[in-house]
Amino acid sequence: MMAKPVIGYPRLSNYMGQFPEVAILRRFGNLGAQNLLYLQCELVHLEHQLRQVELADNQSNVGQKSQYAVDWFYLSQSGLESDRQQLDLFLKIRKRLREYNEAVIQQAAIAALPEPSAYDLNDLQQFLERPDMGPVALDGLDSLVWGSTTDPDSRASDLISLRGRHDEDSFSKWATEKATVRIFRWFGHKFTTPHPHYGEVVCNDRDVLEVTRIITSVFASLLPVASTVVLYIVESMAARLGIIAAFSVVFAVSLCRLTTARTSEIFAATAAFAAVQVVFVGTNGPHTGASS
Structure with a gap:
């Protein structure tokens, strides 16, 4: 096993090389x-x-x-x-x-390079303050570039990230930046080992995004089915219209939170979804049950 890089720039550069999202620098x-x-x-x-x-x-x-x-x-x-x-x-x-x-x-x-996310900047600040980076990770003027966990606003105002995070939807962003952190903090030691160089459990964002993609796909396939089933069961036309409105709202909110669709795309998709429900109601009268 390779020895840990020397404390200071060698260890910091190795960390940035392993995790490009935290390769955060000044734009000047x-x-x-x-x-x-x-x-x-x-x-x-x-x-x-x-x-x-x-x-x-x-x-x-x-x-x-x-x-x-x-x-x-x-x-x-x-x-x-x-x-x-x-x-x-x-x-x-x-x-x-x-x-x-x-x-x-x-x-x-x-x-054109993106600004670093608050999550990645905080991760870098925490890395610089870890015990294995020594009492003073960096001692030059550039040590003030990233701010600190106690004073994050002291960072330079023109920071950029060499590889910003993907243009993720709100749900995926929450999963990668918050949910995963809590899960690994509570249970990570039970099913994985800490990184040999950094002493903490490391999770690849690609794995988390794959899980969120599956969840989103399952939800997207179940929503139209659920709408059809409910509309088939309910007999009152007034109730059916209310159900169409409710499912359309759920559909639009889901697009906002689970995808990166633009506003125009959300309008078009929601209108199409509502139209499909209206057509179903129009071609299937009130359900009267099985004949005796």
Whole structure:
């Protein structure tokens, strides 16, 4: 068995590598924006200089300068002459423009990364405060980045997660972040062993999500059946209409809590479900029981 990583960055990085959801870092959006602004400003000045040099060269009678704007060959050959201001300026712009474009793309990609969930951030805070991380897990200025369990609001305001949690529905999120924690806290030691490096019972979210998916699927299959059975048993038309309304409400709430459906999709699915119930009532009159 491999020895535990050294306390500090090695152990923290190993934890983040094992569980990417807690790979929480600063985005440094202010510094990134400042860098883009400086690059933009530099390019604005370089562009202004280039336009002035282009105009001067175009009006010049010296050599082939007047051809620079219409024939790249002459501009490229200006490097062999004593006056190559326009070419040097454009080559400098090319380098800065590549740096600027790369910075813009990187900032856009970083800005698209999700913020960490409160659950994952708290998990990281607890990890840094565990006894096996020593009395002081990190001692530098960066130790304040994630805040603490006693003062979670002291964290940096621009945190991102390298792999945010899936776009889970409310039920799955509750199961992975709350129910599972309580279950393993009470009974986990009875059917699994603690992680060899972290000393706690570890549960893979994929396993929990598979269970919630099965539960959701079973519920989705039983709801229409239950509605049909109740509508078949009840004879009063007024009661049937009330039952349709009640099951439609249950269906809509279930979509909100058990799926990630958008509002428009919930409206459409609920309308279809209600229509199926109405058609059933319309084609099946009041149940009179078996004939004697």
